[in-house]
Amino acid sequence: MNYLIDRRLNGRNKSAVNRERFIRRYKDHIRRSVKGMIAERSIKDMAKGGDVKVPAKDISEPNFRYGSGGDWESVHPGNKEFVRGDKIPRPEGGGRGSGGTDSGSGEAVDEFVFTLSRDEFLSIFFEDLELPNLMRTAIAEAQDKKLVRAGYVKEGTPSNLSVIRTMKTALARRIALGGPLKDELEEARAELEVAARAGKPRTHIADIETRILDLEGRLQRLPFLDDVDLRYRHRVSVPKPSARAVMFCLMDVSASMDERKKDLAKRFFTLLYLFLTRKYERVELVFIRHTDEAQEVDEDTFFYDTQSGGTVVYSALELMQQICAARYPRSEWNIYGAQASDGDAFGADPAKSARFLREHLLPLTRYFAYIECPDENQSGNSSLWVEYEELQRPEHDFAMRRVYSATEIYPVFRDLFRKEKV
Amino acid sequence: MNARIHGPLPHGPEWEFDLLEQYDAAIAGTAAEFALDTYPNQIEIINSEQMLDAYASSGLPLGYPHWSYGKAFIRHDQAYRKGYQGLAYEIVINSSPCIAYLMEENSLMMQALVIAHASYGHNSFFKGNYLFRQFTQADAILDYLVFARRYVMECEQRHGTAEVEEVIDSCHALMDYGVDRYRRPQQQSAKEKEARKSEMEEHQRREFNDLWRTLPPTAPLASDTAAAVFPAEPEENVLYFVEKHSPRLAPWQRELVRIVRKLAQYFYPQTQTKVMNEGWATFWHYTLLNRMYEKKIVDDAFMIEFLHNHTNVIAQRGFDQPGYHGMNPYALGFAMMQDIRRICENPTAEDAAWFPELARTDWRKSLDFAMRNFKDESFIAQYLSPRLIREFRLFVVADHIGKAELEVDSIHNEQGYRRVRRMLADQYKRENILPEIQVARYERDGDRSLTLRNQIFRGRPLADDEANEVLRHLGRLWGFPVRLEAVDAEGRIDGYREWRP
DSSP states (O other): OOEEEEOTTSOSOTTHHHHHHHHHHTHHHHHHHHHHHHHHSOGGGTTSOEEEEEEGGGGOOOOOOBOSOSOEEEEESOOSSOOTTOEEEOOTTOSOOOOSSSTTTTOOOSEEEEEEOHHHHHHHHHHHHTOOHHHHHHHHOOOOEEEEEEEEESOOOGGGBOHHHHHHHHHHHHHHHHHHHHHHHHHHHHHHHHHHHHTOOHHHHHHHHHHHHHHHHHHHHSOSSOGGGOOEEEEEEEEOOOOEEEEEEEEEOSTTOOHHHHHHHHHHHHHHHHHHHHHOSEEEEEEEEESSSEEEEOHHHHHHOOOOOOOOHHHHHHHHHHHHHHHOOTTTOEEEEEEEEOOOOOTTHHHHHHHHIIIIITTTOSEEEEEEOOOTTOOSOOHHHHHHHTTOOTTSOEEEEEOSSGGGHHHHHHHHHHHHTO | OOOOOOSOOOOOSOOOHHHHHHHHHHHHHHHHHTTOOOOOEEEEEEOHHHHHHHHHTTTOSOOOOOHHHHHHHHHHHHHHHHTSOOOOSEEEESSSSEEEEEETTSOHHHHHHHIIIIIIIIHHHHHHOHHHHHHOOTTTHHHHHHHHHHHHHHHHHHHOHHHHHHHHHHHHHTGGGSOOSSOOOOOOOHHHHHHHHHHHHHHHHHTOOGGGGGSOOOOOOHHHHHTTSSSSSOBSOHHHHHHHHOSSOOHHHHHHHHHHHHHHHHHHHHHHOHHHHHHHHHHHHHHHHHHHHHTTSSOHHHHHHHHHHHHHHTOOOOTTSTTOOSOOHHHHHHHHHHHHHHHHHSOOHHHHHHOTTTTTSOHHHHHHHHHHHOOHHHHHHHHOOHHHHHHHTOEEEEEOTTSSEEEEEEOSSTTTHHHHHHHHHHHTSHHHHSOEEEEEEEOTTTTOOEEEEEEOOTTOOBOHHHHHHHHHHHHHHHOSOEEEEEEOTTSOEEEEEEEOO
16 A cells, blocks of 8 residues: 655754754854854844854764775776777876775865854854853844734633623524524414414314423523633734834044954944844944044944044044934934943043033933953053943943953843843 | 556646556556565655755654764755755655655656656665665664664763764764674574583484593694684674673663664665666666556656656766766666666577576566665676677776876777676675775783774775774774774785774
């Protein structure tokens, strides 16, 4: 007997577990690739998958095989002009020239390239930042869902039973099924009365009486409540309505901000961006860089263009306020600010900046975060740090941290998340 | 099940389940005409992702989890997505019922071809060929896979994924040497041993002669004392030896070794019969569908599409053409099967001289005999005809280490036929593909070291780095020093490598 089976609906991702094992095994290589990707990607593209390269020789599975050397014969098809005894120069690259038995087909390419999915990429990205697991899922999750009432259904859990609806349906059913019976019963009773009055024979009257009894019985057997009456409240999940947000990235690009510091800043901005995209459907980015004067620039220029000059923080804050006033009214946008700097500021600038932040920006923003990436060997507080410290009060939505390496970025967000009660 | 079919079956690009059933019934009916003996069939339709999954686990419907399968999956997935590689139209599993996976993308004609190819061609080969009969139990393999998967996963829970993975990695490295090439004699049960012992005692009692007592004592022969070497005979199944004798392995690890060994053994017949198996299946899809065309079950359009595909499958590129990857097993196998039929039906004088046992016999019987009793090597050595050698224009190139140039050893002429045939057959020999390595010594009473012996075959050395890697894996399973000595043709030890824990 032959069977024909449609398996297309069965699980597709049978190999998912094997794939995951492979990734776990070669985590170091993959992590290195991910690092490269972080460096060359823009913030908005961060939450995508990407190609990972692993040297093929690191993942080979060894076997006993013949190496090159020794005597071989190989048979090939398609002879045109050879005759016995012809000499053929050895092909370049040494080894045996036979393409026959085992060379050629099994030869691996030098690099094993494969694509990480978005989730895999994010999990490795977050791992570097030492986020707790719970937080990772919260961020990586695409969109929030909300359960919304959507009418009634016939099946559901007891806790969703709608009593009123059920009773209504039961009543309707009883009327629908019992109505004709009642009419018939009334008819029969009337008939009985007429028959009794007219003095019809006893057998005829008895007939009518049994019919009445039968009808009464059938009416009584109509159940008060039946399975088909049950109605449950129905809920469907719909995406949460979301608002718009704008995120300001402020960075000091004076000469003292080297590549390492910029990389830290980028990770910090990325994490904030991912967090915001989770909360808001639409997030706009504004990049403001400053030396002694501030400029609004695009992302590339922001991270990769070098500039030299002094440092005036105040100019950037002022520009941010101007942009807010012009394009992002507080009533329509959730405004977030993120500032990264190495803390170098001179003269009256730190004090002026802190005051401006307190008086003009903090009232505007939902949250403002400042990270400082000092030189590795620097000790003591920078002047900006000292002034900003005073802003850390409960009434301000403000967080600041000093960050020496990527692993320290996350704690800044712990404050942020706590505030947002996520 | 001889379905009565009148007129051609409907044909079009799209297939449907009831159409497939009709085609299957028609093919089954035609196969019955030729008395093809098959396991029951189970035909499953899958999509491309599932096909990739199946690729990754060497076609088995369920395997234990391991990273190397993930790697295979990623590689195939990548190649497929970029368009470097198409997917097979079908995968067929040597089991009873014989499971064939068909891709949903196939056209109706392709599905019919594939059903004929896999469910009747391969299926009957699995059931008939002696290697499959000896080494695989078609009705038990699915249950065994279920067991293996569950066992590996239980071990992972109990002992940790990394531990289990280590053992399996090491086993995979030795998988090629986890195969019995000959059937082991059945172990005697305790009862049989007892019976044999008393039989011998009875024999001695009857033959008793007091005269023997008076003979002078002789010195024991030298060969008797040398028997202290263990194992007495070299053992070619390295994994078997490890499973039975490793001083270090815990029972669950032994069971893992056994699982890998069993899988290797299950695949062994397939590695030895590629040409025959594909040739047989191709021959039958060709024969069955042509017969259906003769009976007017399928129409011209169907046949044209079929022939187009069939021709692609059996294309053999010449050595100097782009895309040449050695002999195409489909082409060679199909040509040989067709040739046997031709020799049986209308032999030429040459054929009659070369194959007197085939000429003018019932082709069905002769072909069946060839399918049942050979593997690639012996099949080619027995049946490759001069005519085919000419058609393929085969020639032998010798690459000898002592000579500066390659030399054409033989070509498709009268002097060359036998040598070409011998060389082509040798190409499918196991020794030609895998170095010969056997367990030589186990110092049970000494340092517990294990010595493998590599019999050097025609001066061919082992690939050095990899050999050391594999030795490390073996050492992990063995737990004590392991050695690999290379022995030349005269039995001299040529060199050895060693791994110590």
